[in-house]
Amino acid sequence: MMNVFLKAVWFCCLSRASFFSAVAELDTSALEEALSEQPVLVDRLTKSNFVSSEESQALALLAEQAIRRGIDYASLSLGWNHPTSRIEYREATHKSITCSASRLRQQRSKSALTRTVQAILEGQEKAQDAIAELFLQEIGAKGQNIAPTWAAIVAALENELLLPLRALNEGQQSMSRTFNGQPVPRQPIAEAVRSLTTHVVQGTFKNWRYTNPVGQRQLQGLLEWQKEAWKESTSMTHGKLRTHEDEPDELGLFWATKIGGPSHGFDIEGQCLLPLLCNARHKVILVTDPAWPHNPAGRAHFRLLWTATTGQPILWLETVNKDFRANVDTRAWAHVVLTHAVAKAVNMGVTLWVPNNFEGLLSSVSAGQGEVRRMQDRLVLRPSNGVVEASDYLSHKHDWPQMNEETTDTLLRTAFIPATLQHDEI
Template structure:
């Protein structure tokens, strides 16, 4: 493997780009703000236009398109300037973010040596890491050129970027010619469900066959062999998940993590992320080995295994012993969490609270909610906590006992055949797997980019997560949408269906645009059956009227609806349609006005 020779020199030569890029990005943003201020002055005399302008500016979904459409009617010249400003800002934002990622890679390589860092990765991961560097270099170069920063006066060392790109491309070509093994994917719970499977997995992960044989012998001395097998399997899953988990206390929230659940299962973390986790990985391995060795020598191996597993699990998810005083860990609860690959998302939530509170404040409230839901998962009563906390109880108050039972039930299933040859089936997810739901599509991008936007889903009984499974995509759901329980101003319950989000890799694999329509049809069909079960109206986006007609659902227009949104149990609420904001502190009931027209389906008799 060729190393990136002279990497330190290259880092020094390209480093002047960062402040210049940042300055240009700020200048571009200020230019956009200037145009926006001019437009605001133009529309101010007309209250209707002024309100439309404010709504366009603060909406999350389709914000730029809405602003440009309105400005084009008022002042076409300003519209053109605004469009150019948006495009330049996007290019520069991408360049700045990619430059940060590139510099992290170069810094890590400079400090520890590229070969040493990448030597910890299986061949395909080494190739993927270099391909990511190529993408970052291209994005930075495009941003520099588009902003006119490659002129001689700016003295941007694009030649150095080009030379670095040539080196990295050469390495990719050599790796292409090699027979690259894939990194082992995360283990599934079924693999360690037997004693033999758990012992074999621990031997494989630790490389210590004597330890594994000692654990097998210890199982024979355990009072409860079934419990010992369960806990040893859980320990194997813990070792496996921890071995590729980022150290979020070091890397914090950001774009530098996986976009999809598949990325985590394939251990597709950027090298600098794992470089910063190196010390923690070593500590984890040593502590786990010591805990398992104690079990081998124990006269009460079952109890010592449970104690060791509990301590290691709490440590791995970022819970210090003082926080867990008074908790009552459940071995079934820990087993369920690990079976659903919860270690990484729980670690992210517990170690990025300061980032969550960044623009919103309320750090103490974020800590309280994360602590409560983590405790509930460790104790094995997460569903009860989610559906029974004080705010959730208030959210369900409009429902009768029968309606509440129907709302919390998971008995609705709808299926539809899709043109790519798969069958789409809906179901509702309401347990530990909710931790992974925002890794299916955008816009919050999951626990390690937008953990604050995940908390409302994890905490509020008023939200049911409807997932769509595809027979062509068996590893995880292919899409999801939220179904909300809201109230009318008169206090009557109403269901509210949020937009479709498709798993990014699924969309890349099956690119047919018409697939979205089939996913939406499955979701609307599911939501209508839920509305029928509760005997309440269903509100959907007016743009889905054709799909409702296809499903023989009679609807009526509701162009300016208003609903009551009860206070959130998760500090915030997050939505791309309920208000013009994406996420906001929601500690009391509020009236919401969706920014898109809605249509309402009322089941027969409602």
């Protein structure tokens, strides 16, 4: 018999197709701990005609994330005292989870879950409506006049988004200053968090990222086929390794910056995560390694930006980070990430800029596909839909308010120019 932690890890690694066909034991095992004071409820739940297997699974995940792993961001705020890797949340032994404030929050969540289950079993509320309402309450979004869809709530729970969404909704006071102490306007932060929360629970998160007016402006100048190529969640296999721009729903972006550091995680400098979540120009290339089956083990920021001199689009790749807990061999990672980025550049017909220490490897990876040489220019940063921009490579400021268009200092990078791209277009 798997212990609760191993069940939770296995539970969260299932594909969507297999997730809700998991054995019924998982329905009760997660809920038994949450409803330990009233075990009869679990028995009634498994036998009830009011609750489907899918709804039971959703309740189990909600119990796991809100009660066993729950962190009270409303009282603890955001900061560097929270976990720095995804598996630490699943282990549920970090001091942010075990401290008295979070234990009190977990108890309140436990009481709320008990009331919800009772209301469902007594036929007072429909299961899906009650679970969705409880999810909104747990992430701090109750009363925001959001109309969630059931499929989106399931997807959010499947992707372990309860704590990320709670941190962003309840920790906004901590997001009102940059890492270096520069003020960040509170109202735009609140609006950005409300928008992304709404679109997550309505199942339109990815579409919103690319179709909101600010996002459309960031991509303006690309041909339609180039926009579609950029939006595609490209995935490539390289032997045992896989590189991917998250998954098609892009909900993994909430956890991407918990992979290595310095962390721009949802509960550590949370404002720094908003550009990735909200901007059409911003993605990540993730590395999934079977030696670390819990979550993607590697991450590199990946942006679409514009040169100031010629107004041409470029793909901007940053360094590859490793999950702090992943004990894996990273020697092939730079090669596979560059292979992925070069393929994307060729597919889109745009130049790729990478860190200069990748020059030799880039020449090897891209042999026969184009030219590699140093290029320098200032880059145009069109307004951020996430209020701020955050990068140690685009600016020395780390993160800064970026609601207006601006240009970077002159940057010198190693560039790959696809053979299909004419020199007079660069």
